[in-house]
Amino acid sequence: MDASSGPVIALSGGVGGAKLVLGLYRILPPDTLTVVANTGDDFEHLGLTVCPDLDTLLYTLSGQANPELGWGRADETWTFMAALQRLGGETWFRLGDGDLATHVERTRRLAGGESLSAVIDSFRRRLGIGARLLPMSDDAVRTRLETDRGALDFQDYFVRLRCEPAVRRLHFAGSETARPHPEAIAALAHPALRAVVICPSNPFISIDPILAVPGMRDTLRASKAPVVAVSPIIGGQAVKGPTAKMMAELGLPVDATTVAHRYADFLDVYVADEADADAVAGLDMPVVLGPTLMQTLEGRERLASLVLETADRVRK
Amino acid sequence: MDASSGPVIALSGGVGGAKLVLGLYRILPPDTLTVVANTGDDFEHLGLTVCPDLDTLLYTLSGQANPELGWGRADETWTFMAALQRLGGETWFRLGDGDLATHVERTRRLAGGESLSAVIDSFRRRLGIGARLLPMSDDAVRTRLETDRGALDFQDYFVRLRCEPAVRRLHFAGSETARPHPEAIAALAHPALRAVVICPSNPFISIDPILAVPGMRDTLRASKAPVVAVSPIIGGQAVKGPTAKMMAELGLPVDATTVAHRYADFLDVYVADEADADAVAGLDMPVVLGPTLMQTLEGRERLASLVLETADRVRK
Numbered sequence: 001m002d003a004s005s006g007p008v009i010a011l012s013g014g015v016g017g018a019k020l021v022l023g024l025y026r027i028l029p030p031d032t033l034t035v036v037a038n039t040g041d042d043f044e045h046l047g048l049t050v051c052p053d054l055d056t057l058l059y060t061l062s063g064q065a066n067p068e069l070g071w072g073r074a075d076e077t078w079t080f081m082a083a084l085q086r087l088g089g090e091t092w093f094r095l096g097d098g099d100l101a102t103h104v105e106r107t108r109r110l111a112g113g114e115s116l117s118a119v120i121d122s123f124r125r126r127l128g129i130g131a132r133l134l135p136m137s138d139d140a141v142r143t144r145l146e147t148d149r150g151a152l153d154f155q156d157y158f159v160r161l162r163c164e165p166a167v168r169r170l171h172f173a174g175s176e177t178a179r180p181h182p183e184a185i186a187a188l189a190h191p192a193l194r195a196v197v198i199c200p201s202n203p204f205i206s207i208d209p210i211l212a213v214p215g216m217r218d219t220l221r222a223s224k225a226p227v228v229a230v231s232p233i234i235g236g237q238a239v240k241g242p243t244a245k246m247m248a249e250l251g252l253p254v255d256a257t258t259v260a261h262r263y264a265d266f267l268d269v270y271v272a273d274e275a276d277a278d279a280v281a282g283l284d285m286p287v288v289l290g291p292t293l294m295q296t297l298e299g300r301e302r303l304a305s306l307v308l309e310t311a312d313r314v315r316k
Numbered sequence: 317m318d319a320s321s322g323p324v325i326a327l328s329g330g331v332g333g334a335k336l337v338l339g340l341y342r343i344l345p346p347d348t349l350t351v352v353a354n355t356g357d358d359f360e361h362l363g364l365t366v367c368p369d370l371d372t373l374l375y376t377l378s379g380q381a382n383p384e385l386g387w388g389r390a391d392e393t394w395t396f397m398a399a400l401q402r403l404g405g406e407t408w409f410r411l412g413d414g415d416l417a418t419h420v421e422r423t424r425r426l427a428g429g430e431s432l433s434a435v436i437d438s439f440r441r442r443l444g445i446g447a448r449l450l451p452m453s454d455d456a457v458r459t460r461l462e463t464d465r466g467a468l469d470f471q472d473y474f475v476r477l478r479c480e481p482a483v484r485r486l487h488f489a490g491s492e493t494a495r496p497h498p499e500a501i502a503a504l505a506h507p508a509l510r511a512v513v514i515c516p517s518n519p520f521i522s523i524d525p526i527l528a529v530p531g532m533r534d535t536l537r538a539s540k541a542p543v544v545a546v547s548p549i550i551g552g553q554a555v556k557g558p559t560a561k562m563m564a565e566l567g568l569p570v571d572a573t574t575v576a577h578r579y580a581d582f583l584d585v586y587v588a589d590e591a592d593a594d595a596v597a598g599l600d601m602p603v604v605l606g607p608t609l610m611q612t613l614e615g616r617e618r619l620a621s622l623v624l625e626t627a628d629r630v631r632k
Binding site: 046076079099102126 | 364393395398412414415417427442
């Protein structure tokens with residue numbers, strides 16, 4: 001089998017990662033891409049199970065993502081939130097009316113005994129998405145942060161407190177006993193696997209939770225396919241979100257090398273932005289430079305092509 | 317105490333009853349009206365507890381009722397239903413985006429251990445409603461129907477099958493062990509009670525479930541206050557809904573006397589429409605004729621005034 005027709009796996013968080021996932025999805029043959037998504041951000045809110053990263057991927061891959069907000073759905077309405085506010089309900093986490101359908105239907109099906117992965121697989125099929133979309137685990141893993149304002153659940157930190165507290169340490173509650181999704185493990189061990197792509201997501205809160213699921217990191221290390229990571233740091237800064245702020249708070253160098261070092265035990269090649277050429281010059285691993293800021297659809301496809309070409313070159 | 321300043325209790329279902337409740341609410345002094353609402357229509361849908369009659373009363377009394385649909389909320393949006401349909405969810409029971417806030421917040425609070433009446437009381441205060449609004453019971457009572465298409469849950473019959481099956485018998489599951497709301501019983505036994513109003517709701521599916529709660533009917537019989545019922549039949553027909561159809565299917569005369577007979581053991585006076593003067597002429601109880609079709613806000617207030625004047629006259 002030609003390497004360039006083999007399956008590809010992407011590990012991804014939400015918004016930033018989903019951009020590269022969309023690029024990969026658009027340039028790869030149908031049914032080639034499997035996305036393993038972070039579920040450490042998931043939480044119970046208003047009695048509903050909310051899975052921000054999985055849902056961002058669902059909306060992005062089905063063309064429903066909101067281009068202005070950078071999260072949620074396009075053509076969204078907010079009647080629910082206005083009515084909830086009038087009833088005195090909790091409104092710090094904004095749920096759009098259409099988004100709510102995802103949470104209500106998921107919660108109903110989970111309560112009926114379906115696994116999260118079965119629900120997501122049904123959703124992505126209904127939405128016409130040809131890629132496989134897997135939660136890293138069907139068992140609950142919840143990111144918690146120790147901060148200068150005490151221990152916080154992820155969404156308390158991320159949304160309610162707008163990432164303001166200084167992070168001292170992160171842990172992933174439930175990760176010790178969580179089982180990796182068996183299809184993710186099988187896909188990583190597939191003999192024809194073309195590439196494993198670590199998307200430019202926040203390493204601490206989007207990729208680390210995936211790696212914390214027992215077996216996930218070992219399987220990546222053992223994978224015969226090239227593992228390519230894309231830097232979420234451009235010009236020494238995060239494109240969006242608290243990646244750079246967290247690096248500083250955790251006492252790590254605020255540059256693109258920090259991410260490469262975290263993945264060093266399984267990484268074959270690192271794709272960094274041209275703006276960080278100097279920073280990554282001393283890295284003790286193969287590095288490819290390219291335009292990693294994905295401001296347009298073409299930018300997403302271009303970076304996806306670069307990532308796959310890089311993987312194919314490493315394999316040879 | 318002058319009788320005309322005493323508290324008033326209304327027993328009500330949804331749409332039709334809520335019109336008279338609104339009339340009473342508008343002409344009575346603040347904090348005078350207590351509404352005891354049917355919860356036999358309540359059901360679990362999409363994992364949410366939906367209380368159609370209580371919610372119609374909440375929306376009607378807070379000026380949020382949808383005047384075109386006759387149910388639900390004004391200025392409603394339907395993004396949730398469209399998204400749910402795309403995900404393959406159940407869409408036969410239409411939940412508007414704003415309406416959904418009521419169900420989600422109620423379900424969350426019930427799951428947290430609050431009683432239904434505590435939740436409803438919080439909602440009506442938040443919505444600025446000065447009347448007390450009580451579920452007939454905090455225990456679940458569920459109307460079920462035996463029909464020519466088999467046994468049906470209420471909303472299956474009412475919404476999904478649009479009242480098409482022929483009804484053979486009704487029962488109110490859970491009513492045997494349900495406890496009446498203690499404030500409803502206390503209000504009915506209040507020495508200064510001015511009137512008990514049985515609203516022009518469907519007797520079989522809106523008022524009978526209330527009367528089926530142990531203690532409710534006995535307390536009505538023992539009440540020293542005048543009990544006034546308003547006929548839901550006008551000119552031998554139901555204004556809306558399956559009241560007349562059910563009468564025929566249950567082998568009862570399809571006219572205004574049938575409703576009066578059902579309440580005969582506790583009724584002091586019956587208010588029927590002028591169009592039914594001949595039909596009710598032979599009734600063995602005091603009857604007052606008036607315009608009972610409440611097509612305008614003034615019509616609601618006018619009928620409410622007639623009902624209270626009638627009660628005050630019976631007392632003298």
